Amino acid sequence: MPVTFQDILRAWPIVHRYLTRTPLYRYPLLSARCGFDAYVKHENHLPIGAFKVRGGVNLFASLSDKERRRGIITATRGNHGLSVAWASRAFGSRAVIYVPKGNNPEKNAIMEALGGEVHSHGRDFDEARAEAEARAINEGLKYVHVANTELLIAGVGTYAMEIAEDLPDADVVIVPMGGGSCIAGAVVALRTLRPNVKIIGVQAERAAALARSIESGKLETVESADTFADGLATRFAFELPFELIKDQVDEVVLVTEDEMREGVRLALETTHNVAEGAAAATYAAAMKIRHKLARKRVVIIHTGQNIDRDTLRWALGMYDA
Numbered sequence: 001m002p003v004t005f006q007d008i009l010r011a012w013p014i015v016h017r018y019l020t021r022t023p024l025y026r027y028p029l030l031s032a033r034c035g036f037d038a039y040v041k042h043e044n045h046l047p048i049g050a051f052k053v054r055g056g057v058n059l060f061a062s063l064s065d066k067e068r069r070r071g072i073i074t075a076t077r078g079n080h081g082l083s084v085a086w087a088s089r090a091f092g093s094r095a096v097i098y099v100p101k102g103n104n105p106e107k108n109a110i111m112e113a114l115g116g117e118v119h120s121h122g123r124d125f126d127e128a129r130a131e132a133e134a135r136a137i138n139e140g141l142k143y144v145h146v147a148n149t150e151l152l153i154a155g156v157g158t159y160a161m162e163i164a165e166d167l168p169d170a171d172v173v174i175v176p177m178g179g180g181s182c183i184a185g186a187v188v189a190l191r192t193l194r195p196n197v198k199i200i201g202v203q204a205e206r207a208a209a210l211a212r213s214i215e216s217g218k219l220e221t222v223e224s225a226d227t228f229a230d231g232l233a234t235r236f237a238f239e240l241p242f243e244l245i246k247d248q249v250d251e252v253v254l255v256t257e258d259e260m261r262e263g264v265r266l267a268l269e270t271t272h273n274v275a276e277g278a279a280a281a282t283y284a285a286a287m288k289i290r291h292k293l294a295r296k297r298v299v300i301i302h303t304g305q306n307i308d309r310d311t312l313r314w315a316l317g318m319y320d321a
Contacts, residue, residue: 050304056083058155078107085116147179157185180241229277
């Protein structure tokens, strides 16, 4: 079933029972650089440093006692895994998490510190996902897809409700697109609460499956997802987010690796917050199309801060990767 605004309303008290609402700040220096009123929604201030924990909480709150005892299995590049690990601990459950080989070691360590059972498999997220799906069938575990899961999207959508309350006269919201749960939650909430707000999706040029799907009107895949932005690195577009957003996103901006690298610097210089690649993509897109956005009230979604030390040093120009 598609996710509705009623699903987000049901998630609202659950999410806020476990998580505090995140701040929305206007930054003068960022505004001056961009040429518009730049507001940042700080999802990086949540306990795992990323927005996805909203969905994890909503998911685990909805599990049956039997499902909670057995736990769930999933695949991730990081933040989704952090989300289910954090939520599984909060609800006294179990999280089996597959990551690709060579995954962000700091994210792996945090998932394990939260009690997640982390397994490395495959060359990228999609191969890790296939292995997790196979194990779920073989062992009778509940598989949770990173994006094709209604409860995750409904929980995530609560951040957009907060924006609608805190800045009701926003003109534009800029949202990164990887698997699509973040922008799907925004679409469902904002098209109900603030139907005139412009929603701009951002994807990495090197992992543009969802952008291509929006353009063609059908699900697309790409050959590789070779981007330092972990949260955007999928070769597939997924059915549920695609169906929710395909006719609802006003514009899609593709950004390069260098533009996202500059986005990391821009976030740090103007807000003193660290941005991982997916979050940096929104800053990069804001700069890329700033002339279109002149004098508007623009919300940049700072989706996460979980960039590893070596990538951060590279992004800041301390050495070349």
